[in-house]
Amino acid sequence: MKINLFVIILSFFLLSCGNKEKTKLQKEVSTDFQNMGHQLVYNMTQKVGDYRKLLDKKDVIYTYTYQTPDGKIDVVTEKYLFNGELSYGAYNTHERTFPHLDGLIEQGFDGSEFWLKHNGNILKDEKLLKGVAFNRPTNFYWFTMMQKLMDKGLIYEYLGGEKINDVEYDIVKVTFDIAGKKTSDTYQLYINKETDLVDQFLFTVTDFDVIENPYLMKLEYENIDGLLLPTKRKYKTSTWNAEVTDEPWIRVTWSNIKFGNDLTKEDFRK
Numbered sequence: 292m293k294i295n296l297f298v299i300i301l302s303f304f305l306l307s308c309g310n311k312e313k314t315k316l317q318k319e320v321s322t323d324f325q326n327m328g329h330q331l332v333y334n335m336t337q338k339v340g341d342y343r344k345l346l347d348k349k350d351v352i353y354t355y356t357y358q359t360p361d362g363k364i365d366v367v368t369e370k371y372l373f374n375g376e377l378s379y380g381a382y383n384t385h386e387r388t389f390p391h392l393d394g395l396i397e398q399g400f401d402g403s404e405f406w407l408k409h410n411g412n413i414l415k416d417e418k419l420l421k422g423v424a425f426n427r428p429t430n431f432y433w434f435t436m437m438q439k440l441m442d443k444g445l446i447y448e449y450l451g452g453e454k455i456n457d458v459e460y461d462i463v464k465v466t467f468d469i470a471g472k473k474t475s476d477t478y479q480l481y482i483n484k485e486t487d488l489v490d491q492f493l494f495t496v497t498d499f500d501v502i503e504n505p506y507l508m509k510l511e512y513e514n515i516d517g518l519l520l521p522t523k524r525k526y527k528t529s530t531w532n533a534e535v536t537d538e539p540w541i542r543v544t545w546s547n548i549k550f551g552n553d554l555t556k557e558d559f560r561k
Contacts, residue, residue: 328449328463331482332440338487340518342438345373348516348550355380355430356546360539363387370554371431375402377559378427388426399559400427406561413561425498434545437489437521440478444468450479455533459484479505481533488512488519493533504528507535515548522546 324330336342355367366384371377382388382396389396394410405423407414414420432439450462460481467475479493493505507529510521525540 325447326449328447328461328465331449331461331463331487332447332465332480335480335482335487335489336438336441338519339437339512341441342373342435344518345435345438348518349373350552350554351434351548351550352552352554353434353548354546356544357387358542359387360541363390367430369430369434370552370558371434372554372556372559373435375556376400376428376431377402377556378431379559380426380430388422398423398427399561401559401561402556404561408561433524433543434520440465440480452484453481455481458490460490477505479531479533489521491533493529493531505531507533516550520545520548522548 324333350370350372352368352370355365355369357365357367363386364384365382365387368381368383370379377400379399380397382398385392385396392409395408397408399406400423405420405427407416407419407423444467446466446468448464448466450464453460453462461484463480463482465478465480476497477493477495480489481491482488483490489510491507491509493507495502495505505528506526508524508526511523512519513522514520515522522545524543526543527536527538527540529535
């Protein structure tokens with residue numbers, strides 16, 4: 292995950308140029324691909340809506356619900372400002388993330404600082420703040436992942452085609468070229484040849500040593516204000532062959548999604 296987004300820079304460039312320059316630059320972006328895998332990912336972003344469309348929406352507020360197989364649940368009001376990747380989460384229910392605390396938990400990223408509050412009081416516990424530093428960019432990334440798969444610094448590898456449950460897929464491996472980091476996460480996308488959508492993908496979480504046995508994420512999409520968003524998600528441990536086991540699913544849903552709420556940077560300060 293990278294904060295300096297190629298697509299954000301590109302979007303501002305397009306807004307400041309004339310129509311002629313727009314056409315020229317868009318043509319360069321749509322044809323200058325590393326390989327077939329890169330082009331397939333680009334085609335997918337055109338189907339769901341690219342990062343410029345998110346920037347046009349300005350911001351989003353939605354309800355994030357996370358349920359583990361043992362029935363524990365988090366219900367979070369998420370708020371993002373797309374320009375700058377500012378993020379806020381109000382944990383109204385937090386049986387999984389903060390089971391030892393009662394009452395409202397708020398956490399945020401204001402562009403420079405991660406912060407945490409419990410019932411309105413600022414918490415400075417380093418261990419808890421480390422969790423905030425993981426949760427805020429992670430939740431933002433999941434919401435914008437399909438668009439951010441065109442970020443600068445990504446490496447694409449086309450792995451071929453495969454038929455799963457009578458559906459034909461192109462498989463694309465995506466890794467991150469992050470300066471100074473020895474390991475980074477890997478995503479293996481299964482792009483539906485008919486719809487151009489990512490129906491499922493494998494992913495690692497190197498920060499928590501989930502590498503050898505990746506997670507398998509399955510997605511269901513919903514059209515929200517002109518964007519196709521994977522609002523229903525479920526995942527569990529798998530293999531690099533995307534084998535589905537009898538292990539129960541972890542389920543995540545996004546609901547009550549509303550763009551264009553006139554949020555400002557002040558809404559993300561502690």
